[in-house]
Amino acid sequence: xxxxxxxxxxxxxxxxxxxxxxxxxxxxxxxxxxxxxxxxxxxxxxxxxxxxxxxxxxxxxxxxxxxxxxxxxxxxxxxxxxxxxxxxxxxxxxxxxxxxxxxxxxxxxxxxxxxxxxxxxxxxxxxxxxxxxxxxxxxxxxxxxxxxxxxxxxxxxxxxxxxxxxxxxxxxxxxxxxxxxxxxxxxxxxxxxxxxxxxxxxxxxxxxxxxxxxxxxxxxxxxxxxxxxxxxxxxxxxxxxxxxxxxxxxxxxxxxxxxxxxxxxxxxxxxxxxxxxxxxxxxxxxxxxxxxxxxxxxxxxxxxxxxxxxxxxxxxx
Numbered sequence: 001x002x003x004x005x006x007x008x009x010x011x012x013x014x015x016x017x018x019x020x021x022x023x024x025x026x027x028x029x030x031x032x033x034x035x036x037x038x039x040x041x042x043x044x045x046x047x048x049x050x051x052x053x054x055x056x057x058x059x060x061x062x063x064x065x066x067x068x069x070x071x072x073x074x075x076x077x078x079x080x081x082x083x084x085x086x087x088x089x090x091x092x093x094x095x096x097x098x099x100x101x102x103x104x105x106x107x108x109x110x111x112x113x114x115x116x117x118x119x120x121x122x123x124x125x126x127x128x129x130x131x132x133x134x135x136x137x138x139x140x141x142x143x144x145x146x147x148x149x150x151x152x153x154x155x156x157x158x159x160x161x162x163x164x165x166x167x168x169x170x171x172x173x174x175x176x177x178x179x180x181x182x183x184x185x186x187x188x189x190x191x192x193x194x195x196x197x198x199x200x201x202x203x204x205x206x207x208x209x210x211x212x213x214x215x216x217x218x219x220x221x222x223x224x225x226x227x228x229x230x231x232x233x234x235x236x237x238x239x240x241x242x243x244x245x246x247x248x249x250x251x252x253x254x255x256x257x258x259x260x261x262x263x264x265x266x267x268x269x270x271x272x273x274x275x276x277x278x279x280x281x282x283x284x285x286x287x288x289x290x291x292x293x294x295x296x297x298x299x300x301x302x303x304x305x306x307x308x309x310x311x312x313x314x315x316x317x
Contacts, residue, residue: 014253018268022275029279037278039160043229045274046163047072047238049267050222051245052252053174054215056266058118059249060178061190061211062258063111066122067103068219069241070130075100075220076227077133077142077235084145092149097220103129104216108209126242133235142233153228163225170218175263187211191258243298248273251301257309273297 026033051068058065075096083092103125110121144150155162178184189197190204198204227233252269254261276297280290 014251014265014268018272021272025275025279029282032279032282037282039164041274041278042164042167043161044278045270046167046229047222047226047241048244048248048273049167049270050170050225051215051219051241052248052266052270053170053263054211054218055245055249056174056178056254056261056263057184057187057211058215059191059246059254059256060258060261061187061208062194063118063208063211064122064246064256065104065107065212065215066119066242067107067126067129068215068245069238070126070133071100071103071216071219072223072226072238072241073235074103074129074133075223076237077137077223077233079220079224080142080144080149080227080233081136083149084142087146089146089149093224096224097217100216100218100220100223101213102216104213104219105209107216108212111212112205112208130235137233137235139235141235144227144231144233149228150231151228153225163229166221166225170221171263171267178261178263183207183210188259188261191255191260193259244273244294247294247298247301250305251297253308255309256302256305260308269301 031037051072055065055068078099079092079096081092082095083089086092107122107125110116110125111118153161153163157165178187186197186202186207189200189202190207194204223238226237230237248269249261249266250256250269251272252262252265252267254266254269273294276293277290280293285293
């Protein structure tokens with residue numbers, strides 16, 4: 001019984017639970033397994049999946065970023081507005097990427113250098129960045145002048161939309177970074193014990209700044225793809241994204257206490273969130289009730305994280 005419990009609480013258990021849920025949903029929900037719905041499902045989780053790649057590093061280092069939703073919206077706005085003003089999509093994309101990295105850099109500096117709690121720092125930047133998006137657009141959606149901007153989201157390769165390929169590439173890239181590079185190992189070490197990492201020669205402050213800068217940069221990529229998909233820059237886009245991303249990461253086994261993360265778990269967590277929303281839409285469940293389900297998933301994710309942490313503590317003891 002204890003070995004079964006250990007498996008269910010581990011990464012393998014998450015995969016088993018996901019597989020069982022997928023089979024049940026496939027057999028009970030009409031049109032779930034159709035090609036059109038599968039592609040739609042993957043498209044619906046592109047923003048969550050992309051941002052989760054770097055949120056995983058934030059959480060693994062004992063931090064988190066509540067400003068990701070605002071950064072996604074702001075960078076999407078910048079991409080559209082800069083493209084319209086300059087007449088160059090490339091310049092618009094570069095402007096968005098730079099702005100995203102700057103937001104992340106500011107977050108990292110506030111947390112690592114000024115030692116402001118991550119909750120307060122990113123909560124503040126969440127409001128500031130959303131305010132900048134609203135001020136820049138006067139609170140209205142900004143249309144795209146160049147139709148080629150739409151191709152970022154509409155183009156396909158082997159019949160699969162480009163944003164899905166970008167998400168898959170980022171999954172592979174950051175999975176490699178986490179497991180095979182010094183950056184990834186140092187991130188987990190900082191989350192496990194920041195003081196021991198510092199004594200071992202890791203520059204903890206610099207690492208945190210790099211992690212948040214990377215988070216902002218990846219949010220910009222997500223914002224660009226989102227604005228292309230919804231065909232405009234929306235200052236109110238991605239509201240609540242931070243909770244969905246954190247839920248997906250924690251559900252995927254990333255510890256809120258830091259020091260534990262896996263990309264395969266994050267992928268499964270992202271898919272669980274996407275399938276939950278997809279099934280509710282297919283079953284025509286009202287949006288008001290969907291909030292209850294998503295909130296319950298977050299609660300379950302945090303509960304599982306607490307159980308895993310307690311089990312890991314007993315094992316070490």
